[in-house]
Amino acid sequence: MTDRGERFDPRTYEPGWRERWAADDLYRADDADPRAKHYLLTMYPYPSGDLHIGHWYAATGPDIVARMRRMQGRNVMFPMGFDSFGLPAENAAIDRGVHPAEWTASNIDRMRAQFRTMGCMFDWSREVVTSDPEYYRWTQWLFVQFFKAGLAYRAMAPVDWCPKDQVVLAREQVEGADRHCWRCGTPVVKRDLEQWFFRTTRYADELLDFTQIDWPEPIRLMQTNWIGRSEGAEIDFAVEADGVAPIRVFTTRPDTVFGATFMVLAPEHPSVATLTAPDRAEEVSAYTAAARRETEIERMSAEREKAGVFIGAFAVNPMTDERIPIWIADYVLPGYGTGAIMGVPAHDERDYAFAVRYDLPIRYVVLPRGGEAPVGKALVAHTDDEVLVASGDFSGMTAADGIAAITEELAERGQGAASVTYKIRDWLISRQRYWGAPIPIVYCPEHGPQPVPEDNLPVLLPHDVDFAPTGVSPLQSNEEFLAASCPVCAGPARRETDTMDTFVDSSWYFLRYCAPKEDGFAWDPAAVAHWMPVDLYTGGAEHAVLHLMYARFFVKALRDMGLLAFDEPFLALRNQGQILGADHHRMSKSRGNVVNPDDLTSRFGSDTVRCFLMFIGPWDQGGPWNPSSIEGVHRFLGRVWAVAQPDSGGHPRQIPGMPLESGVWPPGSSAPPADQELATLEGGMRALRQATHRTIQDVSEDYAGFHFNTALSKLMELTNALGAARDEGLALTDAYTEALETLLLLLAPMAPHITEELWSRLGGAYSIHQQAWPAFDPGLAAAEMIELPVQVDGKLRDRLVVAPDTAPEEIERLALASERVQAYLKGRAPRKVVQIPGRLVNVVTPGDSPG
């Protein structure tokens, strides 16, 4: 079948196999398949235009795992789709006059074709495109369910506004110290606007629970910090004014309430207007106005000097009954806690700075046992060694006991209660943009906002609108779209013109994959029950507090509506690293360091690109592009090609009558076999089988752990061993065949084309990707002789070659008998001999001085 030494050229066979796999629906996942299901998902891309090398990197890892799981007998679903709503399509319309729908559709066509060249086992029959009305119809339906469940609401709030994109952003989409837009990098500004929110805060506590899922620690920490749960107490401070309700503050340190010497309100606090003394009114309103004008960046800066204004009113410390002045200052944020704090300068750095600036009293009430108050700073940290002082009956208690006791005392008096506060805010989901799912709400002058009846979904995006960004949705420019009737009274009503954040689309796409053609419901409950939850999810860590948190929220909310029966969407998560340019910078067109995967595949073929990407380093780490080493990986595949054609090189010899099982020659046996040449060959076969079975074990573990770089290095070693065995004349032995077939099977997930080609040439059944994963035989993987390092005082001095089951006494005797060891002992007895079974021997000399 093969010509001797036929040249290795992937271009001659790769496209043909891809066509055949597609024609045969080789990778289609069948719901009725009785084998255990395995839902493997990788984050779907935004159809930006061209497949980037990063897409290859991200997809190849999970594809390898998907292929291995399938060969291991699982019914694997590995779908792909497009997150196709979003701003770039609209910007293309503005810049180039192409309609977003056309731009998106042509990009998807191009990227779908590029995806095919990767040779991934995507099940394209399940493709989901979120801008398809058949998809966003159900996104809208889900919005209505959230609305009916009280989880979607409209409210006026200070929100983040991107002045360049002319759109509001969720808190999670504002990044960095300079508070910039995640998409365009422009610093955001605060605006008071009426917007739609999803009530993510209702699930704050449950989102902190990761016990059901196997996720990377950094992602769990990022979500935990973002949710920002703080335990403490709310405490009421009476106000010295008739008929005015007490002011409630939140603190994590109720043990320090005896040290509260002033109170600070956020400038936006509702009590400011009623409490401000007439003679302070001018200064207060000037400060409040200035605070409002300032950008978020200036206001949030921690380095900025603490400044505020006394409003001319007093509160009463509930524990000391002291009169304390009420101030306003912008370091107190309106959206967190109660928007009011008790100022405890002795035990909070910010309060300390404020007190120093305005000469307010500083009273230390928690100190190390028998210790002195620090000079010139706050005492923030508290340990078990610290006790309350100058705190009435509570003096002498530890800080922890003080928190509990004081909270209890306040609760009994009706002046406070234990309380929990979170940093997370509700998810702002409305966008003043065109290319998204319209929010299915109509406003009736009589009945207010009403959801569009489910029968009337989808609310279709009109084709003709004016895309020029004006700060309001382009949908407002279409009168036909705007006009609606009230679902309650059928009277004239106005349609909501904002669209939904694209992260709403991606919060449920994994459900749609289970039955993408279902048209009576958002998903087929039976299919979702079969496939969900996702067994393994992969994608970028940049979505830690965006998509990955929103999707968890969605599933929990839908579960509580009775629509789903599980708690978490993604049981396991793995994050890939980023591929950087050769200049170690993020790839970008402006830097000119972008690597085009199409150029590489046309030169080297897909398998080489896949293997090279996996060989760069740990998959979760990424790294800079190093164009020179791709040649090495290509050479490796060339060697695989060569060893799979054993009669094309080396010096093959037929060894008659030598079945696989007999190929065992114990090298430790005293009587050498009669035929020395045969014995050498048998030893070589034995060694090759050992290498084969070790590789099965190592590569299986490495793939499962996403250690593709080390998996490939072990496959290289097996290939090198095959090359050596061929040169030793083992090419026609069963051990060689076993090693070669194993190599192809183990390599198949990483290099699907060359392995299919060689498998076919060797006469294997189509397809290699439907073969069983090789079984590992521990007996064959074990060495019959092991080499044991011998150390003297921890330094390597000699080696012993022994059988693995050699008794420790015998090993010690052999080690001490070693000439090298004797030279270091100089006739003395060793102080001791340390043995780690199977690992090493360490002889400790008496040394010059004992001990």
Place this chain on the structure above:
RNA sequence: GCCGGGGUGGCGGAAUCGGCAGACGCGCCGGACUCAAAAUCCGGUGAGCGCAAGCUCGUGUGGGUUCGACUCCCACCUCCGGCACCA
């Protein structure tokens, strides 16, 4: 500032429940093949000393624990990512 992850040959990286540091690959050096080159194959390749056997040093820095430390502990330096007046 707080949280998290890293620093190992010329380069990417391996080894981390303490046990042969540098697997595998790139690059480089030498050789084979060739008129020559490319391709391919073989050998060498942490540093220093030595004719050699071998010895010494070596995993960001400085200490420590241990028979033995890239791995554990303490204190630092540095790079990357996230958060950032959250009371």
